Amino acid sequence: MQELLLKMKQITKKFPGVLANDNIKLSVKPGEIHMLLGENGSGKSTLMNILAGLYKPDIGEMYIKGSKVNFKSPRDAINAGVGMVHQHFKLVDNFTVAENIILGSAGTKLKLNAAQAEQDIKLLASKYGLAVDPAAKIWQLSVGEKQRVEILKALYKGSDLLILDEPTAVLTPQETRELFQNLRQMAQDGRGIVVITHKLQEVMDIADRVTVLRAGKAVATLNRDEITEKDLAWLMVGRDVVFQQQKFASQFGVKVLELNEVQAMNDNSRPALQGVTMDVKEGEIFGIAGVAGNGQRELAEVITGMRTCSSGSIYLDNKKITNLSPQKIIRQGVSHVPEDRMGTGLIPKLGSVDNIMLKGYRNSYARGPFLDYKKASADTDKLVSDFNIKLYDPSAPVSLLSGGNLQKLLLAREMSLKPLLLVAVYPVRGLDVGATETVHRLLLEQRARGTAILLISEDLDEIFKLSDRVGVIFEGQINGIINTEHADLEEIGLLMMGAKQTGDMPQ
Amino acid sequence: MTTDNTRSLISLEKKLSPSPVMNILVPVISVFLALLTGAIFLALTGKDPIQVYSVMFNGAFGTKYGLTESIVKAIPLLLAGLGLAVAFRMQLWNIGGEGQIYMGAFGATWLALLLPDQPAWVVLPAMMLAGAAAGGLWAVIPAIPRAYLGVNEIITTLMLNYVAILWVDYLVYGPWKDPAGYNFPITPSFSESAILPTFGDTRIHAGLLIGIVLAIIIYLIIFRTKFGYEIRVIGESPGAARYAGMNISRKIIVVMLISGAVCGLAGMAELSGVTHRLQQGFSPGYGYTAIIVAWLTRLNPLGIIIAALLFGGMQVGGFAVQMNGVPAAVVSMLQGGLLFFVLGGEILMRYRVSINSCRGDDKA
Numbered sequence: 021m022q023e024l025l026l027k028m029k030q031i032t033k034k035f036p037g038v039l040a041n042d043n044i045k046l047s048v049k050p051g052e053i054h055m056l057l058g059e060n061g062s063g064k065s066t067l068m069n070i071l072a073g074l075y076k077p078d079i080g081e082m083y084i085k086g087s088k089v090n091f092k093s094p095r096d097a098i099n100a101g102v103g104m105v106h107q108h109f110k111l112v113d114n115f116t117v118a119e120n121i122i123l124g125s126a127g128t129k130l131k132l133n134a135a136q137a138e139q140d141i142k143l144l145a146s147k148y149g150l151a152v153d154p155a156a157k158i159w160q161l162s163v164g165e166k167q168r169v170e171i172l173k174a175l176y177k178g179s180d181l182l183i184l185d186e187p188t189a190v191l192t193p194q195e196t197r198e199l200f201q202n203l204r205q206m207a208q209d210g211r212g213i214v215v216i217t218h219k220l221q222e223v224m225d226i227a228d229r230v231t232v233l234r235a236g237k238a239v240a241t242l243n244r245d246e247i248t249e250k251d252l253a254w255l256m257v258g259r260d261v262v263f264q265q266q267k268f269a270s271q272f273g274v275k276v277l278e279l280n281e282v283q284a285m286n287d288n289s290r291p292a293l294q295g296v297t298m299d300v301k302e303g304e305i306f307g308i309a310g311v312a313g314n315g316q317r318e319l320a321e322v323i324t325g326m327r328t329c330s331s332g333s334i335y336l337d338n339k340k341i342t343n344l345s346p347q348k349i350i351r352q353g354v355s356h357v358p359e360d361r362m363g364t365g366l367i368p369k370l371g372s373v374d375n376i377m378l379k380g381y382r383n384s385y386a387r388g389p390f391l392d393y394k395k396a397s398a399d400t401d402k403l404v405s406d407f408n409i410k411l412y413d414p415s416a417p418v419s420l421l422s423g424g425n426l427q428k429l430l431l432a433r434e435m436s437l438k439p440l441l442l443v444a445v446y447p448v449r450g451l452d453v454g455a456t457e458t459v460h461r462l463l464l465e466q467r468a469r470g471t472a473i474l475l476i477s478e479d480l481d482e483i484f485k486l487s488d489r490v491g492v493i494f495e496g497q498i499n500g501i502i503n504t505e506h507a508d509l510e511e512i513g514l515l516m517m518g519a520k521q522t523g524d525m526p527q
Numbered sequence: 528m529t530t531d532n533t534r535s536l537i538s539l540e541k542k543l544s545p546s547p548v549m550n551i552l553v554p555v556i557s558v559f560l561a562l563l564t565g566a567i568f569l570a571l572t573g574k575d576p577i578q579v580y581s582v583m584f585n586g587a588f589g590t591k592y593g594l595t596e597s598i599v600k601a602i603p604l605l606l607a608g609l610g611l612a613v614a615f616r617m618q619l620w621n622i623g624g625e626g627q628i629y630m631g632a633f634g635a636t637w638l639a640l641l642l643p644d645q646p647a648w649v650v651l652p653a654m655m656l657a658g659a660a661a662g663g664l665w666a667v668i669p670a671i672p673r674a675y676l677g678v679n680e681i682i683t684t685l686m687l688n689y690v691a692i693l694w695v696d697y698l699v700y701g702p703w704k705d706p707a708g709y710n711f712p713i714t715p716s717f718s719e720s721a722i723l724p725t726f727g728d729t730r731i732h733a734g735l736l737i738g739i740v741l742a743i744i745i746y747l748i749i750f751r752t753k754f755g756y757e758i759r760v761i762g763e764s765p766g767a768a769r770y771a772g773m774n775i776s777r778k779i780i781v782v783m784l785i786s787g788a789v790c791g792l793a794g795m796a797e798l799s800g801v802t803h804r805l806q807q808g809f810s811p812g813y814g815y816t817a818i819i820v821a822w823l824t825r826l827n828p829l830g831i832i833i834a835a836l837l838f839g840g841m842q843v844g845g846f847a848v849q850m851n852g853v854p855a856a857v858v859s860m861l862q863g864g865l866l867f868f869v870l871g872g873e874i875l876m877r878y879r880v881s882i883n884s885c886r887g888d889d890k891a
Contacts, residue, residue: 326769347772356770364766370759378771381756389752 025212031080040066042236048212058233059452072104073097103174104183118154164195183214193513273302276472282332284322292318294496300472307487308476315496324356325349355439365430368419376400403432424455445476553872561864586847587840595729601839603793605738607817608831610789617762623684624790625814626691627662631791634661636805639721647720662791663784670783674776712807723800732800746828819866
């Protein structure tokens, strides 16, 4: 019998109010790609953080290549051959690729042999097709390249067990395919690969085995030949999932939002938007697709008045709103579901009523200099029941709500303002399948009411499902606008990487 | 079978929300622990802690004189604590209460010396206005660079304390020195009409009423008005405030103006109600003690009334134990201990401490 690379038994980890991992069993064989599938909050990351030595389990045992291990720190895990590629990269921007890779593993010698290290890294990189220049500085690299550096770092430290936490979230479809090929090659070398994901398609594409987590429990481990998409969805959610939400044809009206050659800087005063021209019509969902960091955040902020537009013009309902204050733009009928829902869209430590008042405290909830808490409470109660928000105490801090309920509360407030334009940035990020469906339904309902919606998302499936048109953003420009009916995933992927649009696209 | 168990003995787990019981319990326990720590030091220096504390308590609250004196000392702490709490609510760390008290005293004195012959109903309101204005403007000086350039207000407000104190020193040693004052660093006494009325034969003056009324007004402003709502939102989450279209920079200046103005009133009340003249070092660090007063109540304006009384009592109790050969510095130590335990108590509110048993649980 083949010796298992990893065996985890009865892993249990409790956080206050949640049992994040409940008696979980997981094994990884050498040479396999083992997917860990589950909704957000199902306990995938907790389990992997235990394996990487970041958390200690309350109960449970781990064996690596047959011997029991007890990690006291990430260093123990690294020494045992466990390498983790986190979703948020842990790299030093001003160091070179080689320096980052040998960081922490250079031994006790005082002098670094940089040339030798670079040579080693080059060999390692070419062996697995992980193309990256060891002498380049991290800040010069694309997101995909940074991920390769993280993988190389793990390999360089001699990891036989590689964990990747949602590695495809930041990649284009092409980059994803390339990553999967690289992973397959590493597995063929006898390594074990664990990939955390919530995307069924990825499991179908590359998994040798899959373990499905639901509410902290491992509900099933299936082999390649036992896997069907439908079963996986059922296992993951615990009920049947309706995959296609019916999108009713909508009558597009006049242009509600119009951007003309809009330019803006990012927080570091580098150009982030470099001439964005686009429009969104009444009753239309306009999706913005693109690799994260190509100006999405700045685009949403410049429209909502939170960022200065350095040149160009923005019109709402034919009135110029360029560089008006956020307050004036809100008053003109722009609602905003920001990327950061806790801390921007909502105030974590205040209660639901205080949060519902955030946009209307100046007018609809004001009585002279005082606040009309009675009206705000009544409105909150109504929104809570209309939007089916699970809320026990309207005065308790909203930080106690789950991600889905938070987003519903935020959408409830923004939609209750009856906006002309709704700017929604990553509206379902971090939400589970059920909450995602609800948010999508709400957006479609809003569209049916004639609201113009600008949807910024990193999930192409979501954009395809909801949008009428898609604009692909690349390095601060709209690289192409495609009608979703004619859209083709391949073409959007190319546009996301900077290819120019060919031919005339019907608008 | 391995028996090594790597779980630490004590671990902190994040709690969902602080329970209402804890909100009361933590300050009470903090006071107790501070007294306990003080007791250990007293015992180590050969004093009987119980005796010292009972002298202290009796000195502060046990007699009519002690109680009224404690209230007198509580008044500037109450006013300054309220002023600081307004700024702290917005996460503006105004450490400049002391300087704002001195500037408030300066403003009030100027008016008192300027209008020696006017009736009280003219002079007292004018002194209050001048004190509030001087304290407020003094706080606006660091507020402007904070609002527009992000200059750290902790440093600037603290530094301006020294400037304000030296400015008052200059006045009482120089141009405003009482010619009949035997060369003491004091101004001439205020006229009758520049003195706040007192209650009966005590030294408790109308500053107490001003403080209590202000506490209620500030409570209502923070929790019931649009302006207070903005303060809370900006304090909790500047990102959300910007998103909702609040003008944070302007609010920083307005809030610091209010904070400094209320601290300035503390200076005015102390002069007009107690010392009746401007003198060097008239505040024994009220502006700093008020920081502890404000935090002890978790910035609740109504709670500050009680906390101020407690700290006023500690000052008076400190004088009482001095007679027994215990240095008055024991009071500073207790105050420091209090702040320490209150801040430590915050951890108890937000986290649950769990003590893990060391029983081995591997049955492999």
